Amino acid sequence: MKKYRPDRNGLITLRIAIFLASLILFAVVRYYIPVDIIVFITTIAIVTADIFFIFIYLPLYFRSLSYSSDGIEITRHSGVIIKKHQTVRYSAVQYITIISTPFSQYTGLNFIVFFVYGGQMQLAFLDQKDAAEILSHAEHLDIGEV
Amino acid sequence: MKGLWLLIFPLLRGLSVIHFDAAGLYGWLKGAWFDLAIVGAILLVGYVQWYKSRIYLTDTSIVHTEGIIIRVRTAIPLESISVATVERPLLLIPFRGLRFSCDTRAGILKRTDMKLLVTGKVCAKLVKRIPDVDDKRKIEGIAKPTALSVLLFSVFFSSSFSGAIYIAAFFFKGGDIAYDLITTSLNRITETSERLSNEFLMKIPTAALAAGMLFIAAWMLSFMVNVLRYSRFRIKCDDDRINVACGVINRRIYRINSDHINFTDLRQNLIMKLLGAVTVSINCAGYGSDSQYLPVLLPIKMEKNLGRGLEKIGVFSGVELDVKARKQGFLNYILNPFLLSVILLPLSDLVAKLFPSLGELARFTAIMLEIPSVWLISVKMVALYTSGISLYDDKIVVRCSKWTSFHTVVADRRNVVKIDIQQSIFQLFNGRCSIHLWFCGEIATRYIVRSVSLEDALRIASMLGFDMRHKVIRRR
Numbered sequence: 001m002k003k004y005r006p007d008r009n010g011l012i013t014l015r016i017a018i019f020l021a022s023l024i025l026f027a028v029v030r031y032y033i034p035v036d037i038i039v040f041i042t043t044i045a046i047v048t049a050d051i052f053f054i055f056i057y058l059p060l061y062f063r064s065l066s067y068s069s070d071g072i073e074i075t076r077h078s079g080v081i082i083k084k085h086q087t088v089r090y091s092a093v094q095y096i097t098i099i100s101t102p103f104s105q106y107t108g109l110n111f112i113v114f115f116v117y118g119g120q121m122q123l124a125f126l127d128q129k130d131a132a133e134i135l136s137h138a139e140h141l142d143i144g145e146v
Numbered sequence: 147m148k149g150l151w152l153l154i155f156p157l158l159r160g161l162s163v164i165h166f167d168a169a170g171l172y173g174w175l176k177g178a179w180f181d182l183a184i185v186g187a188i189l190l191v192g193y194v195q196w197y198k199s200r201i202y203l204t205d206t207s208i209v210h211t212e213g214i215i216i217r218v219r220t221a222i223p224l225e226s227i228s229v230a231t232v233e234r235p236l237l238l239i240p241f242r243g244l245r246f247s248c249d250t251r252a253g254i255l256k257r258t259d260m261k262l263l264v265t266g267k268v269c270a271k272l273v274k275r276i277p278d279v280d281d282k283r284k285i286e287g288i289a290k291p292t293a294l295s296v297l298l299f300s301v302f303f304s305s306s307f308s309g310a311i312y313i314a315a316f317f318f319k320g321g322d323i324a325y326d327l328i329t330t331s332l333n334r335i336t337e338t339s340e341r342l343s344n345e346f347l348m349k350i351p352t353a354a355l356a357a358g359m360l361f362i363a364a365w366m367l368s369f370m371v372n373v374l375r376y377s378r379f380r381i382k383c384d385d386d387r388i389n390v391a392c393g394v395i396n397r398r399i400y401r402i403n404s405d406h407i408n409f410t411d412l413r414q415n416l417i418m419k420l421l422g423a424v425t426v427s428i429n430c431a432g433y434g435s436d437s438q439y440l441p442v443l444l445p446i447k448m449e450k451n452l453g454r455g456l457e458k459i460g461v462f463s464g465v466e467l468d469v470k471a472r473k474q475g476f477l478n479y480i481l482n483p484f485l486l487s488v489i490l491l492p493l494s495d496l497v498a499k500l501f502p503s504l505g506e507l508a509r510f511t512a513i514m515l516e517i518p519s520v521w522l523i524s525v526k527m528v529a530l531y532t533s534g535i536s537l538y539d540d541k542i543v544v545r546c547s548k549w550t551s552f553h554t555v556v557a558d559r560r561n562v563v564k565i566d567i568q569q570s571i572f573q574l575f576n577g578r579c580s581i582h583l584w585f586c587g588e589i590a591t592r593y594i595v596r597s598v599s600l601e602d603a604l605r606i607a608s609m610l611g612f613d614m615r616h617k618v619i620r621r622r
Contacts, residue, residue, distance in 0.1 A: 094252035095222040115252035142207040143221040
């Protein structure tokens with residue numbers, strides 16, 4: 001049984017993305033609604049949300065997220081408050097979707113979605129090598145040259 | 147890019163005010179340059195997206211990559227494909243474009259798993275990889291649907307409701323031009339109905355007559371759309387595959403994997419039931435999964451003439467029921483429509499007393515609603531005599547009714563994924579129950595047989611591998 005952890009670069013990327021999105025939101029509000037009190041309230045709300053996500057929720061989420069595979073089935077362990085364990089047999093996977101971004105080896109933004117009867121399993125923030133290893137277990141899914 | 151055609155409405159509005167001379171054109175461009183730039187950007191992004199998307203055919207899979215910045219790669223093994231569809235939309239004919247889509251049994255919603263906009267050449271390559279009906283093993287004796295059967299099917303399965311949805315969709319999407327068009331039409335309808343009402347139908351309120359005419363118009367629209375969709379209906383099959391083609395303007399061709407069919411449904415309404423005619427539908431991921439198309443296999447056919455050609459997928463008639471609905475439980479079937487029909491006229495009288503100005507309309511509405519409620523009572527009475535369950539070999543046959551339609555569902559026993567046995571307080575004393583059977587699919591489908599003996603229901607459940615006896619007895 002091999003255990004896979006999410007790529008820590010994914011956490012950093014998400015933190016940067018949230019910070020940039022907040023800056024843009026702040027700029028938009030300040031430009032289009034130049035009322036001091038509204039800008040002030042919006043800033044407080046944005047900063048609070050940022051602190052919550054960047055320093056509390058996302059680290060907990062990444063800590064709770066892991067995958068374990070024995071070559072026959074894969075289990076996703078997740079959940080910050082409510083723990084969830086979801087298992088899928090590789091042989092039951094009907095089809096697969098792989099989502100990646102430019103420089104995903106540095107950003108950790110590699111995702112795999114396994115589609116099975118009546119549902120799906122998402123494997124998020126995988127290291128590129130881990131993603132390739134997990135995909136190699138699903139032998140009946142020929143994804144061609146990546 | 148799907149809704150791009152909607153841009154035609156602001157464009158038409160813009161063109162309607164333009165003066166076709168140099169100054170007019172310049173003035174128009176000066177005002178509309180930003181809108182045009184946006185349209186250009188949309189077109190450019192759409193083109194780049196299409197240009198960057200790639201389709202790979204491996205030995206066992208179809209692989210599609212798309213996206214400019216976020217790359218999405220989807221790989222569907224050929225053996226997982228339940229239905230592959232090729233469509234030639236009218237709008238794409240000038241570009242020689244075709245729409246190829248395929249669906250598997252995976253996923254939680256009735257969403258098509260892969261949709262591709264391709265050229266004829268690429269489509270031919272894709273289709274070549276999807277197994278088709280083998281002409282050497284083709285099942286003979288499947289009657290070709292006639293023009294009459296398609297017409298009758300369109301009559302029975304057209305509805306004012308869906309027609310109204312088309313009008314509403316046009317209304318919402320079409321902007322001001324569509325609004326003007328529909329308003330003018332409505333005014334005409336109102337004027338005509340007012341005239342008709344004054345001249346011939348003195349007792350019918352104008353508003354009700356206008357609503358009726360609107361519904362008839364909506365039904366006609368729905369009927370015409372159905373005729374266009376299901377005309378030139380052709381079906382051929384062998385033991386493993388079914389090939390269906392239909393449509394005049396938007397011709398669609400389906401390749402269906404028979405093993406992936408969840409169940410077959412022989413549908414009838416009351417008229418069809420009395421005449422012995424059926425419509426054969428199937429539940430299979432990707433076939434009729436978009437709400438516009440019905441998953442029909444044989445549009446209209448006399449039940450006695452179904453033949454043995456499609457027996458493998460459960461299309462046959464004359465199966466004796468092992469378990470039938472108990473006639474003593476007729477209230478389970480007709481109580482609701484009966485109560486509705488009884489309450490309507492007193493309710494209209496009450497409305498007339500409280501609001502005298504609405505009295506005539508309330509009376510008319512009540513009489514109009516009496517018709518479907520009496521119809522529903524008739525349907526449920528027939529359902530009482532025809533509902534039941536039968537098990538043979540590895541198949542299950544369920545005969546029941548849903549609203550105003552009758553269903554004969556045939557499926558492999560293993561496709562029954564859940565059973566509920568429900569008893570009301572009264573049924574606890576007379577030993578009857580309702581059995582709810584859930585069949586697998588992208589969305590599990592439920593069929594209910596009411597008023598069967600509890601013993602029979604438990605026996606059926608046990609034969610399907612659900613041991614519920616001790617649970618039900620213990621609860622009681």
